[in-house]
Amino acid sequence: MTIAVLGGAGYIGSHTVAQLVKAGEDVVVLDNLITGHERAIDKKARFYQGDIRDYHFLSQVFSTEKIDAIIHFAAFSIVPESMQDPLKYFDNNTGGMITLLEAMKQFGIDKIVFSSTAATYGEPKQIPIKESDPQVPTNPYGESKLAMEKIIKWADVAYGIHFVALRYFNVAGAMPDGSIGEDHHPETHLIPIILQAAAGTRDNLQIFGDDYPTKDGTNVRDYVHVVDLADAHILALNYLRAGNASDAFNIGSATGFSNLEILNAARKVTGQAIPAKIGPRRPGDPSTLIAASDKARSVLGWKPQFDDVEKIIGDAWNWHENHPEGFGDRQ
Numbered sequence: 498m499t500i501a502v503l504g505g506a507g508y509i510g511s512h513t514v515a516q517l518v519k520a521g522e523d524v525v526v527l528d529n530l531i532t533g534h535e536r537a538i539d540k541k542a543r544f545y546q547g548d549i550r551d552y553h554f555l556s557q558v559f560s561t562e563k564i565d566a567i568i569h570f571a572a573f574s575i576v577p578e579s580m581q582d583p584l585k586y587f588d589n590n591t592g593g594m595i596t597l598l599e600a601m602k603q604f605g606i607d608k609i610v611f612s613s614t615a616a617t618y619g620e621p622k623q624i625p626i627k628e629s630d631p632q633v634p635t636n637p638y639g640e641s642k643l644a645m646e647k648i649i650k651w652a653d654v655a656y657g658i659h660f661v662a663l664r665y666f667n668v669a670g671a672m673p674d675g676s677i678g679e680d681h682h683p684e685t686h687l688i689p690i691i692l693q694a695a696a697g698t699r700d701n702l703q704i705f706g707d708d709y710p711t712k713d714g715t716n717v718r719d720y721v722h723v724v725d726l727a728d729a730h731i732l733a734l735n736y737l738r739a740g741n742a743s744d745a746f747n748i749g750s751a752t753g754f755s756n757l758e759i760l761n762a763a764r765k766v767t768g769q770a771i772p773a774k775i776g777p778r779r780p781g782d783p784s785t786l787i788a789a790s791d792k793a794r795s796v797l798g799w800k801p802q803f804d805d806v807e808k809i810i811g812d813a814w815n816w817h818e819n820h821p822e823g824f825g826d827r828q
């Protein structure tokens with residue numbers, strides 16, 4: 498039986514494909530390559546290029562391959578872009594999920610692990626955030642993912658499609674052997690942007706806002722190494738294979754770092770001065786997001802190996818220094 502990884506050419510998807518292959522799984526990747534990179538896909542996985550909103554494409558792949566379960570990453574994930582173009586997010590993320598569930602129902606595929614996000618919580622009432630806390634997104638990205646969670650819940654009730662929603666906090670880092678890493682164009686995430694500034698390929702690094710109610714006034718986020726996040730998907734897959742009930746889990750380290758702390762850690766790891774200015778707040782940003790992640794640890798048995806922000810930044814820096822052009826496939 499085969500695992501279909503949707504969005505397996507993307508940043509988190511490609512790391513998960515590599516970890517699945519290492520675990521001995523047979524893997525197919527479906528990706529439209531809008532933001533993904535074919536070169537990021539492990540050579541042992543079979544690749545089908547197409548869009549998850551295309552029912553015909555999904556049904557072709559699902560009739561060719563014998564799919565046991567889906568791991569679904571194929572979504573847009575940039576908060577500021579979602580504020581400017583919410584329909585793009587509802588179409589691909591929420592709409593894409595509906596098409597995918599239709600195809601899963603048709604082909605009798607009854608297990609899915611998918612990417613949700615801490616952005617579904619919005620501005621939390623308490624820290625750390627528990628899975629049972631209210632979900633009130635402050636941006637369309639989070640809203641599009643919350644809608645996915647709600648839709649799948651009813652698909653489980655009606656059609657018996659079992660799911661695990663993994664609510665990611667902030668992911669960073671790269672494969673420790675340097676084989677794959679993060680390559681977004683344009684890059685919007687804090688750690689790779691700081692590393693571009695460290696490498697001298699970006700100036701005008703700005704920290705967005707220093708008047709939040711946090712320890713130093715800058716936003717606080719919870720960082721997870723991409724390989725630990727990838728491994729959480731494999732645990733979730735095995736949880737579903739064991740016949741357990743559908744559920745949602747936070748995947749975070751349970752430790753918060755402010756944007757200035759991340760900047761200082763990157764200065765230490767890279768040995769570069771990394772000039773930065775304080776800019777205005779970025780619309781849609783909650784002040785602090787820190788996960789309570791004991792549920793993933795106790796129920797899924799998740800045990801992050803790289804629970805150290807300097808290791809996370811170090812692996813990202815190793816990738817960035819050796820691949821300043823990312824996968825080198827930019828038009």
Ligand code: UDP
Pocket residue numbers: 576667685686687688690702703704705706716717718756779782
């Ligand atoms: N951030 C920043 N400067 C940048 C990019 C991001 O200060 O050039 C901040 C952003 O406002 C947020 C944090 O870094 O407080 C993490 O943002 P990112 O986009 O990496 O992830 P998000 O939390 O939005 O998923």
